[in-house]
Amino acid sequence: MDPAKDNRTTEHKQRIRRLRKMIIAAAAFLLILPTVLSVVALVRIGSMNARLDEITSLLNTMNANMNISVHESDEPKSRAAGGPTPLQEKSLNAADGEAEAVQDYSGMKKVYLTFDDGPSKYTDDILDILAEYDVKATFFVNGREGFDAEYMRITLEGHSIGMHSYSHAYDKVYADLDSFAEDLYDIQQLIKDITGQYCRLYRFPGGSSNAVHHMPMAECIEYLDVKGIRYFDWNVSGGDAMAEPHSATQIVNDVCAQVRAVGSDTVVVLLHDAAGKRSTVEALPVLIEKLKAMDDVVLLPITDETELIQHVRP
Numbered sequence: 001m002d003p004a005k006d007n008r009t010t011e012h013k014q015r016i017r018r019l020r021k022m023i024i025a026a027a028a029f030l031l032i033l034p035t036v037l038s039v040v041a042l043v044r045i046g047s048m049n050a051r052l053d054e055i056t057s058l059l060n061t062m063n064a065n066m067n068i069s070v071h072e073s074d075e076p077k078s079r080a081a082g083g084p085t086p087l088q089e090k091s092l093n094a095a096d097g098e099a100e101a102v103q104d105y106s107g108m109k110k111v112y113l114t115f116d117d118g119p120s121k122y123t124d125d126i127l128d129i130l131a132e133y134d135v136k137a138t139f140f141v142n143g144r145e146g147f148d149a150e151y152m153r154i155t156l157e158g159h160s161i162g163m164h165s166y167s168h169a170y171d172k173v174y175a176d177l178d179s180f181a182e183d184l185y186d187i188q189q190l191i192k193d194i195t196g197q198y199c200r201l202y203r204f205p206g207g208s209s210n211a212v213h214h215m216p217m218a219e220c221i222e223y224l225d226v227k228g229i230r231y232f233d234w235n236v237s238g239g240d241a242m243a244e245p246h247s248a249t250q251i252v253n254d255v256c257a258q259v260r261a262v263g264s265d266t267v268v269v270l271l272h273d274a275a276g277k278r279s280t281v282e283a284l285p286v287l288i289e290k291l292k293a294m295d296d297v298v299l300l301p302i303t304d305e306t307e308l309i310q311h312v313r314p
């Protein structure tokens, strides 16, 4: 036999074997590919279904909350004989917002208790006390994780919710207008996601007269104006923001004295809802009792109708 021919035959056989292996591999790949793709598709459909369930349950919760909210806002009005006329539309900022619009408080001091920096570990205590005394207040909140129930409680129990920046970090909030706008968007979105409310109420960290801004405050104020957001400062301070917060007794005495002395019928009281401000919680029941005992004082939540109290107005 010709050795050269023999070699060629062997090479030819080897080529055929390689080709056969490649064809088998390709066929196996083509068979496996659809199976793999089907499995991937099934996993993705599964996760989309789970997400859909999540969204559906969130929508159901929001619907239920809206029903409770409308129901609760009507309840005190029907209970109180001679109370304000129920209105058809519900304020976005406070369930009792209509009350101020229709009730005549002329000659009265309208006192607005406001709590900054929450939610905190004390929010539930503050809300319990307010509920016990049937008082509505205003919470200027920051963006905090793990407090969804507190944000919800504030709104469901008829209090006003306002923004106090997301981060409360002066370097970020007041770095420049873009940074201010981004921080504002974050807190507005957080409140909307949790409570369903589109918040249009703001309190500047440090107040509009703060000395920590790195940009003209006029720019921030103009930005809020354009967005249709009203901001509130205060004309009475509880003194609970000091490095050494006042004692409960001091807070009660200071606030009551200032409420008496302030030359305005609109009195916005600055208090804090923050870890480390235990004395504010302790002061609250006595403070409410003393304020309620003043004949010409009515305690209200801030609404769209509330007269503005602002330190700086360019």
Ligand SMILES: [Zn+2]
Binding pocket: 116, 117, 164, 168, 205, 206
């Ligand atoms: Zn603050």
